[in-house]
Amino acid sequence: MMQHVKILRKEIETPTVFSLYFHWDVKVEPGQFVMVWVPGYSEVPMSLSSTGKEKCLTVKMYGDTTKALNSLKEGDIIQLRGPYGKPFTRVKGKTLLVGGGSGMASMRPLINEESTGIVAARGQDELLFADDFSKGNAICVTEDGSRGIKGIITAGFENLDLKSFSMIYICGPERMLYAVFKMLHGKTENVEFSLERSMKCGIGLCDSCSVDGFQICKEGPTFSISEVEKMGEFGKTRLDRSGKRVFF
Amino acid sequence: MMQHVKILRKEIETPTVFSLYFHWDVKVEPGQFVMVWVPGYSEVPMSLSSTGKEKCLTVKMYGDTTKALNSLKEGDIIQLRGPYGKPFTRVKGKTLLVGGGSGMASMRPLINEESTGIVAARGQDELLFADDFSKGNAICVTEDGSRGIKGIITAGFENLDLKSFSMIYICGPERMLYAVFKMLHGKTENVEFSLERSMKCGIGLCDSCSVDGFQICKEGPTFSISEVEKMGEFGKTRLDRSGKRVFF
Amino acid sequence: MSHLNVKAGGISLKEPGILASGILDENGYSMKRILLEGAGAAVTKSIGIDGRDGYNPPVVVETGSGILNAMGLPNPGIDNFSEEITLAMKAGKPVIGSIFASNANDFLKLAEKMSDYGVAAVELNLSCPHVKGFGTEVGSDPALVKEIVSTLKGSISIPVWAKLSPNVTDILSIANAASDSDAVVLINTVRGMAIDIYARSPILTNRYGGLSGSSIKPVGLRLVYEVRKELGLEIIGVGGISTWQDALEYIMAGSSAFQVGTALWSNGRKVFSEINQGLESYMKEFGVGNLMELRGVAIR
Amino acid sequence: MSHLNVKAGGISLKEPGILASGILDENGYSMKRILLEGAGAAVTKSIGIDGRDGYNPPVVVETGSGILNAMGLPNPGIDNFSEEITLAMKAGKPVIGSIFASNANDFLKLAEKMSDYGVAAVELNLSCPHVKGFGTEVGSDPALVKEIVSTLKGSISIPVWAKLSPNVTDILSIANAASDSDAVVLINTVRGMAIDIYARSPILTNRYGGLSGSSIKPVGLRLVYEVRKELGLEIIGVGGISTWQDALEYIMAGSSAFQVGTALWSNGRKVFSEINQGLESYMKEFGVGNLMELRGVAIR
């Protein structure tokens, strides 16, 4: 049911990404998300980029709704419902966090001293939360080479011993996930993907987010690599807003 | 919500009173009641005359519905909802249980070694649960004098030290309650009455059971003597089935 | 609580919450007690020309998130009801007389008696869903509704409220027919029924009943909103209100006051005082001076 | 589970529970999975001639004991839907094509395509409460309903089901107009809305939506019972079914099979298998050989 929280503060993360902090007395686990309603605009899924007593949304501006969120300020109210979805599996030991675009948002609560990050973006300005990792633990990948490795996200894996990580977490657009999936497939089992599909209801009714009969909003958004492997639709086809089947 | 239980056995208590035993996995306290539905007849309030794991209804035959209940046998289903109402206050020490008609039913679960009973009826055949009291602890009062004291229920109090009882519980038709109330009034404070009024809903909505703004089905049926004392309607007026105010 | 004051349907209320017809309002003592506990006014049980016993129990069924009822309009007849109104009025707050009949003439007779008894307004039950010849059967005919309302408005001096049914295809035509009234009251119960799989039978003696409580809040809100938006009528909202948030939703949808019925079961008698407190804190937090500033603000 | 077999609306089902239109049935993979998990058949999302994106979110609101939705009939258009049906049919169970249009001609075109795609029956959406020009607007006009049903019955060979709305004054006249169909499906959602007191605004982008889930079970039961009792039509019941008890109530009220929608949210995907198990134990306990022995037994 719709709830409301008051914005405590706003932080600018990159030229296109900002964070909104608020108190919300609800238990949330990393990987879960909320549906954020901006009256007059739309309602969009957003991960929690902070899951302690103080919660946070980290938003990348794409269209009208995310831009409208950007106009909110301290003291304003955010309407949201949730938390929804299955969290990431927590593990002990070394972890690898792989994120592109706003994908780092859902993984920020997982960052600790034992985690390594592969953070990808077009340019250095857009690298999200790279500096939240312990010194030397963030591998940056930029398309323009302005910081770290030049290339796309898969390049970030090159010198890593995959087996040394208790878990590899990955979040980003499906095309990116698919590229990483193909690379990791057969090499290691301890991998979880957080899938992103267009979501209308967020509660497992409308079918707009489904992949292979799984409702990402309810049975996901996190899935293990062995679950993803069985998905015939993953990385290949999806339904558009009208329900028409289109290719990626 | 409507529930169903299966009759384990039936026992004949008096020529007009019988008991139906059943398992019902619900916590019930002495003084509470259920609404019993007999499809095709009506739905009537009934106290629980046994409140342990095995529950019991003890029914006096008045009209169609109670007669229809009498035709049920072992294995048949009873439909009921509840338990409803405020239970009797439990106390340590000596208790006095005063009942006329089917009034003893709701008090049977209170009978123990320390309790004395005043059991009233027209004749000895109709004395209910008098033999459930420890030997010598039941004072019987019959109108025809066929057992115990000849007279009406108030006669049963004559040789008792009211102050020696931690609590006096009374259940029966309102006219009887009123007679006992007038007798006890000003003499002792530890008295609880279980009131009986016609009940249609059992859940505090329809107003048919109300006395002085109190819904007997929800705020009662048990009331302390000090609560009863303040009731302008008690023993004087009530609404009939149509809502017309009539005198007792 | 002065800023919870509202004027609604031609009467002034100290608190905006009104006891709905049919719930704890057959006995004058019951109404009085609820008024003293925070209701701003009380609507009586619907009263007809002649007394009726109503249906045999079961007359109510708990459905989980609501109540189904088919009481069958039990009432002592108008000639036997004056004492209850006198008793209720001792609380010093408005009592509204609910009446039911099948034609304008009988409605007028009832309204005149109610007026004599001292009620602040009459509420026409044009919407009871479960008694043949009354309620919805009358209230779904726009011409008849128009006739009844205009007959009463032309003859009695106290305000006239028309309580309408949600069980119609086109609420706007009915509400329009009732537009001469001082307020339309929306909504009465939604037609429904309950079946018991062990008895293999409908539970209510009347088979069909009316659904009330949380289940129907979305239905009531929508009809209030639609009628207010499209016709601009004065509205008293009712249906599934059990918290101050629910009440505020009805106000924002366009109601001037609201009624509470089933929540006396689900939330207990404290429901009116809790709603009053909740409304006050919201108004304080958001700097709202008088509740009526919020009336209809959600309409767009 | 052979004795859960039913024949309903001209088709045979291994299990009596059918996935309702609009819930997890836009994507063929989703339907297939639900069919494999215990649904006896699946009705597709309602499909029209042309594609529609539907409304912007919010398109659903949780109301506590139900769901309000105003999806806005998103659909890819009939020409883009064959693949989903092919995918769903891999489960080896009947798929029923739901279609919406504003006139008999378009309904016929849609039904013919659906028939080509291999559906076991078509379900006419005469009842969506929240899109102008479709659904209830069509389905509350008896003459139009009659024309649509008879046009289809005269032209296509697969069974035709007519899904009707509860938002009408007189269900019997509409059901009667649809009586040539192989089954009437009762009920679609009940009109409603939700308001947010912090946004001071309706929540659904379309303002108005349709209420489903437990809240509306009494409403659906009543309409099924009434139509079965008064007109004796073949009925598929739907509305608020989430347990085997609910399903049995609908059967006893006169349904030949039933549909489940919102309970996929409230109870999860296991809802169909749990209902099947519950029905089997009841039948065993009370010596019922085939579920259809219980159809309509509560009608009196």
Ligand SMILES: Cc1cc2nc3c(=O)[nH]c(=O)nc-3n(C[C@H](O)[C@H](O)[C@H](O)COP(=O)(O)OP(=O)(O)OC[C@H]3O[C@@H](n4cnc5c(N)ncnc54)[C@H](O)[C@@H]3O)c2cc1C
């Ligand atoms: C489970 C889940 C969690 C999410 N968590 C976050 C989060 O924490 N932070 C965050 O910023 N976003 C997150 N998103 C994505 C977010 O929901 C969308 O970015 C948002 O819906 C865009 O809304 P809009 O109205 O601003 O843009 P729209 O008007 O919907 O889109 C504008 C343009 O941007 C494109 N676009 C929209 N979203 C994306 C995207 N995600 N990637 C690439 N292109 C896109 C559209 O195709 C369109 O061309 C999450 C999505 C899911 C499913």
Ligand SMILES: Cc1cc2nc3c(=O)[nH]c(=O)nc-3n(C[C@H](O)[C@H](O)[C@H](O)COP(=O)(O)OP(=O)(O)OC[C@H]3O[C@@H](n4cnc5c(N)ncnc54)[C@H](O)[C@@H]3O)c2cc1C
């Ligand atoms: C809280 C509560 C608990 C109750 N517990 C019990 C119980 O444990 N056992 C039990 O047998 N009854 C109990 N009763 C009374 C019981 O509900 C009625 O006896 C029953 O409703 C009669 O239904 P009927 O249809 O058989 O009779 P009706 O057809 O209603 O009545 C037939 C005739 O008997 C008269 N009558 C009905 N009830 C009574 C009565 N209680 N006293 C005197 N005359 C009466 C009527 O006025 C009428 O003339 C209780 C009542 C209440 C309010």
Ligand SMILES: Cc1cc2nc3c(=O)[nH]c(=O)nc-3n(C[C@H](O)[C@H](O)[C@H](O)COP(=O)(O)O)c2cc1C
């Ligand atoms: C037990 C019961 C009896 C009712 N009796 C009447 C009545 O006599 N007249 C009337 O206009 N409405 C009657 N109603 C309808 C209520 O006044 C109200 O319109 C409806 O219950 C919706 O509000 P709620 O959800 O707050 O209960 C009755 C409702 C209930 C539950």
Ligand SMILES: Cc1cc2nc3c(=O)[nH]c(=O)nc-3n(C[C@H](O)[C@H](O)[C@H](O)COP(=O)(O)O)c2cc1C
């Ligand atoms: C999200 C959602 C979408 C729906 N879409 C359709 C639809 O496209 N066509 C239709 O005929 N009914 C649609 N319905 C109505 C359902 O099929 C069903 O009639 C209604 O929800 C009542 O059943 P339930 O309580 O089991 O959900 C929809 C319901 C929901 C909740």
Ligand code: FES
């Ligand atoms: S967003 Fe509707 S099913 Fe996932």
Ligand code: FES
């Ligand atoms: S029996 Fe209805 S209020 Fe008590």
